Every structure is written in C-alpha cells, then in structure tokens.
Amino acid sequence: MSRLVVASIGPASSVQDGGRFGAQRYGLTVSGAMDRLSLAAANTLVGNAPLAAAVEIGPFGATLTARDGAVRVAISGAPRNADIAGRPVAIDTSVTLKDGETLTLGFARGGAFTYLAIEGAIKGEEVFGSLAVNARAGLGSPYPRPLQAGDEFAVDPASGAPELRIELPKPVAGPIRVLLGPQDDEFDDANKALFLDSEWKISATSDRMGYRLDGPAIKHLHGHNIVSDGTVNGSIQVPGNGAPIALMMDRGTSGGYPKIATVITADVGRLAQTSAGTAFRFKQVTMVEAQDEARKFAQLIRTLPDRLRSSDIVELNIEALSDANVAGYAVSAVDSGTWQVAAEP
C-alpha cells in the first residue's frame, strides 16, 4: 500500500462521493460532492467509478505527499495553481507523485471546489453505500469530519498507466436554471418576478448545508411558517427575513420554510462552484427542459471515458484559453502554467 498524506489543507475540505441515498426518510442527510461532474471527471481520469470517493478541496489550498510508493491522482473542478516540486500540473489531468513528492494546490480561481481523485479510490467504511462526510452528523469515512494536516489515505500503488487529460464540454454559461415550486404559491407574482429578475450574490456565510443569497428581500404571501416537508438538493427556501437559502448537499432532509424554486439537477454543481460575492441570476425553465437537461447531464457523466486523451498530445485550445480569460484567471494561464499540460513520461 502507498499512502497519501495531507501535509496541509484549508477548511471546508472533506472526503466526498456521489452521496448517501436510501435513508432520507430517517433524516439521514445525502451529502456527497458539491460538483458531481468535476468529481466524476477526476475519477474517470484515474480509472475509478465516476462517483467514487475523492478529496473535495474547498477554496483554500492544500499540499499532499506520497509515501511508501508512488500515487497516481487527478484534479478537476475549480482551477488553481498546482505543481509538483515546481513542475506545473494542469487541471483535468492525471499525474503521478513519486514516493516522497508533494502536490501543492493553491487557492481556487473562479470556483470553489476542486476534486482530487486517487487511483483505486479512497477506501473506508461505507454507511448506506457511501463514504461521504457530513461533519455535522459526524458521519463519513475514513475521517468523519473536515480533513486536517496529518490525515492520510492508504491507497493503491500507482499502476504506471499513461497519464491522461479529459476534454470536458465548454461549461454552460449564463443564469442558474430553476423550476418554480414546490411552494411558489406562497409568493405573489411580484415577488416571484423579483426573485427571477434580480441579481444575487452568494453570502460569505454559506457552507455545504446551504448557500445564503444576498439580494432584495422576498416577501411571503401568508408568512414564512409552513408545516415542514421534504427538501431536495437545490431547494431554494425563503426564511422570515426574505433572504433565500439554496439548500446544498449537507441539507436537512426536511424544512419548514416555503420553497419558491428548485435549481435544476444539471445546474446544482454550477451554483456550488459560484464563488462568494460573484453576481449571478436565476432563469425559470419548463419541466420538459429541466428533465431533458438532467438526462443530458447523466449521459455526460456516463460517457466521460470517451473524453479521455493522452496527456502528452497538447493541442492549444484557443476556446478554452479565451474562456479562461472571461472567467478571470487569464494570469494563471500565462504565468503559472495552469493551462499547460504536464508532460510526464
């Protein structure tokens, strides 16, 4: 067995997988990766099942060191400066750490969560088929809490498979798409329009349980108390103060505030990756559109292996570079080599 040792890691980093399903009826939260597509891309790069357990790294940096042998990893999700002993490592590629080598990841740029998948996946004790950590409930494995320096994972030794990159489709831009309901009738037309037409920012007090949204106060038609009912990932509830909260992966399974709208499945990860303070809007879609997008999203995750490429064939992707500029991390593309591909033999 090799080991991957956490030398340092910022807060809000934990082991996550596809989530824990089957016991929401008993109040057991789902948890799982905030951005499923990036989790799946990282896992696909190292040959794991798409929703296998990986390290979800929050907005701050991390350093991880291979011990007792080589470890093959891949990163996907929010771009950040990354290197091994000064050699730049690109996002959306696999890379092998030789025994004793350290992978250094900087702050997230233009996103919040980066996924570090490990060849062979993280091992631990499953509860309801999942290792996903819910720190509040003290649940998850191998560490039922946020990761900290000194934690380590016993992992498969690197297979020596050729390094890969993955060509993800151009990220969807534009508003976060929602379906109204289930309690949109608790709001009048003016307040529904206010919700849909306003600019929102994610508050700095947000976490894996919920994203608080700063913007105009949304007023209820009959007050803010409803009899508690079930919630889903992406439920947007409006508490008494009128500031909506988008429920994320560590949400309670029931809630007692009216839910004005629900983020569509395909966009929950996009919302999760929206940095605190970045302005965005919502857009209402129809059920037909939302379910079509959900099916396409599931299909994309299933077909990620078709998007793998050898990492030593580097094609300069002008479109990707220009997207990077638009997203605000042009500097890293030029200076730090974020968009270069590590040419490991």
Next chain:
Amino acid sequence: MAATLPPPRLLPSGDSAVTVEFSRTIDDAANQRVLALDKALAAHPIDGITETVPTYRSLLVHYDPGKVGFDALGEKILPIATRPLPPATKARRWRIPVAYGGEHGIDLEEVAKALNTTPDDIVARHASGDYRVAMIGFTPGWSYLSGLDKSLHMSRRQSPRLFTPAGTISIGGIQAGIQCLAAPSGWHLLGRTPVRTYQLHRNPTFLTEPGDRVTFFAIDHKTFEEQDRAAEAGEIIAEQVDA
C-alpha cells in the same frame, strides 16, 4: 373516511422529485394517507422511483428522470394516492424513558411558569400523552410527534439555541419530539432520554418509523446515567409493546 377522496396536489420539487401533498396543515388523517401511499409504493414499486420521504402532510418522491418523466409518474401515483385507505395495521408502540427537568430539561421550570402551573404537572401532562411518529427528518432519527396535549401548546423560543444535547425531549408549537443527535433547536427542553433513535452500528440503525406510537415515562437521573451507558454500548433501551 369518505368514499371519494380529494386528489393530492403534485408539486414539482425540481426535475427529479415530486411532492405529493395531501394537506397543508398537520392532520393525522392526511398523515395516514401519506404513509399509506408510501407503503403502497414500497409494496409495488414504480420504475424510476429511487427513494420516498414521508412527512406530516406530503410524500416526497425522488425519481430518475432518465426512467420516468414528471407527467407519466404523476399519472401512476394519483390512482394509488386516491385509493381508499387500507385497514390499519397494528402499530408498534414504544415506551420511552425520560429524565425530566434539572440539567436534562433546562426549560421545564420556565414552561411551567409560562403555563401557570408546576413542573410536576407539566411532566404528568407530557408523560400521559399518546403520541404518533408523524415524520422523521432534519437530522438522523429526529422523530416529530403529533398528539401533544393542547394545554402544552406554546410558541417556540424567541431565539433558537445553537446547541441542544443528544436525546433531548422537547416540545415546540403543537408538536413534541425525540431528538437523537445534538442539534440547534428553538423548542423547549423538558428532559433527556437515554434512547437512541439512531445508532450507526446497531441493528436496527433506526428505531422509530413514521406511524409508530410513543408514550413517555419518567425515570430519575441516576437511572438515566445507567441506561445511557447501556445505550451507548448498543443496547436498545426503549420498550416495544403492541399498540
């Protein structure tokens, strides 16, 4: 129960779940319909449904839109949801020990004062109640109970506490509850039970089910300590009796 039933409302909860709403208020008759639909869907699964979550007044049905669309699923659910209720099956009844007051029920005195009576009287009224597990939610094992004595209905605390201990027995509004894990709460803390409604490595992991009946009885604080240790070791402390 009337022969013809008002159809429930099908409310979209995003693209992968539907809230089947029978009532907008807390109502045992509606809750029985929720549980009946839940049981029927478990007995005769509809392709595409991945998980169901019963609540006081609605059943949240999670599904895979890759297998079934919103309209098609609704058409399958509605006839089942409007069927006459099946004959009541025998409910399980749990007798739950509670160490009332003192450090375990820090709001007992305040509740007594607010309701113009004595702590002993509050305990007697709470412990003589016949409750029903209407739903489980919020955190693992948190059992929401209907059946709280009307004389104990009172508004929640002005400001919720950020921490209330595991095993807290509390009341809030017209509801009573058994809380398993430490959690924030705006309810009034009457006592603590050594019973774990959720314990990860125990069989069963979850003790209570929606539809179960619950009664409480008082134990002294010394008994609480003993039973709490036994419960921590995996023993099931609650007594199960036939309803």
